[in-house]
Amino acid sequence: MTLTELANPTRFLALTARLLPWLAALTALVLATGLAQSALAPDDYQQGATVKIMFIHVPNAWLSMFVWTVMSIASLGTLVWRHPLADVAAKAAAPLGAAFTFLALVTGSLWGRPMWGTYWEWDARLTSVLILFLMYLGLIALWRAVEDPSRAARAAAVLTLVGALNLPIIKFSVDWWNTLHQPASVLRLGGSTLDRAFLIPLLVMAAGFTLLFVTLHLAAMRNEILRRRVRSLQMMQARAFASDVSPGTRGAPTQVGAV
């Protein structure tokens, strides 16, 4: 099945209806395995049990960037190929991305409390994730500012692509800013090689969260398609109603009441 065949929303709905239960079951299975593995993982010699936050935190942080990549590809689909489902995909992904980014921030903050002694540190990574979160919220605000979905889709696509170009620049500049302001280094895992006992649960959890995103994304896309159908049905009904009450029969209150 090619991407062009999927362009038909009805076919997409039929396919995902069959696919989603299996996908959801697989997600639950992988996530359960990952959670069990991370619960059984040994404590870190330095961080103790708090290292287990990592198994939730890192997959969320990885998804916060992955979702923007998905949205960028979907935006290319909207602007270049005018794929009818691309803007649905982009719209459905934005709240999910914001949620994953928010979870990454919260878990990072909870992890920072025992490790750094503070909930919030203007650390380079935390700061750039916070900016990413703000950009997700701006994008959602843009989607919600306009009623006509196709008009909002093209504007959001431009903004998503500009954001994709800008995100590496923001990341780099925040790194620079941080080294300039805070020469004292903070304890972090990045860069150091992870032990296998941590790495395997982490990879399983990352796979589980990615599956979770795919499942939720497909479900959200289905909802969005149905929502748009409802909207166009309502508009058709309103149009039919308007032509009913056209000049000849205007001013007949019984008719208005009947519809």
Added chain:
Amino acid sequence: MTSLSALMQRDIRIALRVGGGALIGVLFFLTVVVLMPFAVGPDLALLARLGPAILWLGGLLASLLTLDRLFTADHEDGSLDLILMSRTPLELACAAKALAHWLAAGLPLVIATPVLGLLLNLDMTATAAVALTLLVGTPALTFTGMIGAALAVTLHRGGLLLAVLVLPLSIPILIFGVAASQAAISGPSSFGAPFSILCALSLVSFVIGPFAAAASLRHGLD
């Protein structure tokens, strides 16, 4: 080329006339800087230390405030449709409009900086550094902000939405602008490195801004 310079001249003339509102940005800049001592206290040493940051933040907000005018008035009176239909590439037209907007609304901010530097107890080098970084940085603010202005005009929503969309994108410019100014005043690091990155950001925005704004106008206004 003549059409582009005509467009620029027209935009500058409109911006500087009654109702153009380009110079309101300078007034806003002045007001923000005057408000700062009321917030942090009249301590001159503290103001001198915060000075570059205050001036940069004021400049950022003032340039954001005037961005709304970049396309809105032209959209309302229909001349934006004429620009869209003309034979001049829309990207170049957008670049010309942004340049005109910067000359009318951005350059006055840079010129006002030395006066405001006096109010904040900045010495000669500090004032010169801030003015120079603003001279290089405000075009980048205008050109990245133009993307937001183009999005806002196609959606018939301006104001807050524009600010929310544009401000995160301008964080790198703010970081390197303030870093270069601080480096020139006190910092252990050199002025050259952040300043050249600021120049690079400006050059990048000259490329990305017009293309993204033109794409947004072309897709949004049909």
